[in-house]
Amino acid sequence: MLKLLCVTAHPDDEAGCFGGILAKYSEAGVECSVLCLTGGERAANRNGIKPDEELKALRRKEFADSCHHLGVKHCEVFDYADGALDRENFHEVTGKLVHSIRSLRPHVIASFGAEGYVTAHPDHGMAGLFTSAAFQWAARKTRYAGQLEEGLKPWQAEKLYYVTTEFSLPERPAVSLAPVTARVDVAPYIARKIEAFAKHASQLPLLPIFENAQRQAGDHELFHLVATSEVTPMEMETDLFAGIRAL
Numbered sequence: 001m002l003k004l005l006c007v008t009a010h011p012d013d014e015a016g017c018f019g020g021i022l023a024k025y026s027e028a029g030v031e032c033s034v035l036c037l038t039g040g041e042r043a044a045n046r047n048g049i050k051p052d053e054e055l056k057a058l059r060r061k062e063f064a065d066s067c068h069h070l071g072v073k074h075c076e077v078f079d080y081a082d083g084a085l086d087r088e089n090f091h092e093v094t095g096k097l098v099h100s101i102r103s104l105r106p107h108v109i110a111s112f113g114a115e116g117y118v119t120a121h122p123d124h125g126m127a128g129l130f131t132s133a134a135f136q137w138a139a140r141k142t143r144y145a146g147q148l149e150e151g152l153k154p155w156q157a158e159k160l161y162y163v164t165t166e167f168s169l170p171e172r173p174a175v176s177l178a179p180v181t182a183r184v185d186v187a188p189y190i191a192r193k194i195e196a197f198a199k200h201a202s203q204l205p206l207l208p209i210f211e212n213a214q215r216q217a218g219d220h221e222l223f224h225l226v227a228t229s230e231v232t233p234m235e236m237e238t239d240l241f242a243g244i245r246a247l
């Protein structure tokens with residue numbers, strides 16, 4: 001069975017940034033997983049909730065509902081500090097992702113580029129940096145060797161992608177986005193993507209902004225191919241699983 005793993009920073013990223021491919025590939029029988037590094041407890045939109053712990057609990061539930069709506073099989077929220085992923089211990093966070101990659105054994109991994117996607121959020125950029133290292137290190141026996149003593153085996157995912165766009169948001173800092181190398185048609189899944197975003201009821205003020213961005217993005221989700229397990233010539237792709245051997 002083919003497997004896809006998305007690594008995100010905040011509950012709602014899975015819908016906003018990867019909702020189309022998660023719905024599309026889940027429906028096609030790909031086993032989809034999402035790992036979210038923070039509980040989103042520092043969000044400006046709080047639905048009247050003051051304590052961070054309370055908001056975090058609500059957002060975990062919203063995240064699970066959104067993932068369920070997108071057909072995601074395995075979803076998990078880690079407990080790193082929202083708004084401060086750049087202050088976390090790189091070795092520790094990457095080790096946790098390496099453990100997940102060795103356990104889930106995905107063929108394709110998608111996350112953010114260092115720019116932080118169109119929103120320029122530093123947490124997005126950090127999620128991408130941790131994931132980029134974990135993609136490489138999960139395959140090496142010498143990295144996090146203690147995990148191998150627990151029975152896990154090294155795992156080389158076949159492709160790593162960063163999500164990207166061809167538009168910018170004037171209200172956000174300018175970013176240098178990765179060029180598009182994969183253009184995935186998600187037209188039949190846009191409605192479900194928006195419904196999944198709406199499951200994040202605590203973030204409802206963001207919904208019109210998201211819908212507007214989705215209109216600009218059109219019927220495709222765009223990606224940049226960052227790394228492959230075997231060297232191949234770069235071609236414009238329409239499928240993140242193109243060229244992957246059926247296992």
Ligand SMILES: [Zn+2]
Nearest residue numbers: 009010013121
């Ligand atoms: Zn985010």
